Amino acid sequence: MTKYVLNSGGVKNEPKLKRQFHWELIKGLGNTPKFLLCNFAQGREYWEVKFQGYSDGITDDMPNGVNPDYMLAMPDKFAEQCSQSDIIYFHGGDDHLLKYWMGKFNMAELFKNKIVATNSASSDMLAMHYWTCDWRQCGDGFGVLPIKFIPHFQSSWGTDDPRGPIDWEKAKRDLSEYGDKSLPIYALKEGEFEVFEK
Numbered sequence: 001m002t003k004y005v006l007n008s009g010g011v012k013n014e015p016k017l018k019r020q021f022h023w024e025l026i027k028g029l030g031n032t033p034k035f036l037l038c039n040f041a042q043g044r045e046y047w048e049v050k051f052q053g054y055s056d057g058i059t060d061d062m063p064n065g066v067n068p069d070y071m072l073a074m075p076d077k078f079a080e081q082c083s084q085s086d087i088i089y090f091h092g093g094d095d096h097l098l099k100y101w102m103g104k105f106n107m108a109e110l111f112k113n114k115i116v117a118t119n120s121a122s123s124d125m126l127a128m129h130y131w132t133c134d135w136r137q138c139g140d141g142f143g144v145l146p147i148k149f150i151p152h153f154q155s156s157w158g159t160d161d162p163r164g165p166i167d168w169e170k171a172k173r174d175l176s177e178y179g180d181k182s183l184p185i186y187a188l189k190e191g192e193f194e195v196f197e198k
Contacts, residue, residue, distance in 0.1 A: 002111045004144070006186070007193040009092045009120025009151045012057070014191025021193050022061040025117050029086050031066050036085035038073035040101035041093025041121045047072060054091060075101055082110045092120030092151070095132050095139060099125060107144055120151040127186075129179040131171045133157050138178040145196055146183055148175050153187040 005025055011018040026033045037054050039047045055070040062068065071081055073088075082088055088111065090098070098121055116126070124130035127141040127149035141149070154168050172187055186194055 001197050002113060003115045004111075004126060004196040004198065005115065005117045005193055006123040006126060006145075006149065006188075006196070007117070007119045008123070008153060008188035008190050010155060010157075010190030011119065013155075017191030017193070018057075019061040021117075021191070022058055023063070024193065024195065025087050025089070025115055026062070026066060026068070029115075032069055033066070034069045034071070034084065034086045036071050036073050036081050036088045038078075038088060038090045038122075039093070040073065040075070041091060041095070041098035043097075050091070054089075058089075075104070078105060079110060082114065085114065087115045087117060089117040090119065090122030090125070092122055094134065095121045095124050095130075098122060099142075102142065107142060111144075123149050123151055128183055129175065131175040131178075133166065136163065136166065136171070138175055140179065145198070147196075148179070148183050148185040150175060150185065150187040153189050155190045 007021055011021060035058065037051055039050055042050060051072045059068060071085065073081055102125060118126060124132060125141050126144040127147050128143040129138060130141055130149045131138050133152050150171055158166050172185060175185055188194065
């Protein structure tokens with residue numbers, strides 16, 4: 001069984017929820033959980049720099065005696081890296097960039113019996129439909145989970161954007177009318193997460 005732990009994003013703004021999220025990922029994995037950190041939603045030039053900060057942030061949240069191992073995901077080795085990992089941890093960023101990379105893989109096979117952790121845009125990726133803060137429109141994920149998703153809900157995301165502040169209730173209405181209207185909407189505030197097992 002695969003466990004999916006979808007986070008709204010903005011975990012750095014919610015330290016208590018960030019710790020709870022990271023503890024949820026390591027449940028039952030012993031003292032040396034193996035993390036594969038995937039930065040495919042970000043520009044290639046940032047992967048190594050962000051890797052160090054992300055791994056340090058996770059390590060800081062670990063209970064005493066838990067010392068994770070980390071690998072940086074690379075597209076040409078991704079399938080093999082997934083097979084060697086307990087947790088496949090996708091960071092947020094650009095929906096389109098992430099879909100470009102992940103569209104090359106059979107996610108059902110890669111994620112089988114793993115823990116898959118996502119943030120913001122990478123949570124969008126797993127949903128059937130989503131509303132993206134960057135583009136302020138609805139889009140289609142890969143449908144790994146039969147849900148609709150809105151990251152960063154009711155946050156101050158984009159307050160410095162020339163388009164003005166996000167109308168979150170309009171975003172939710174737009175998503176409710178988009179695609180499969182029978183699917184539940186998960187509109188999570190920053191740091192909040194939901195667990196799905198499939």
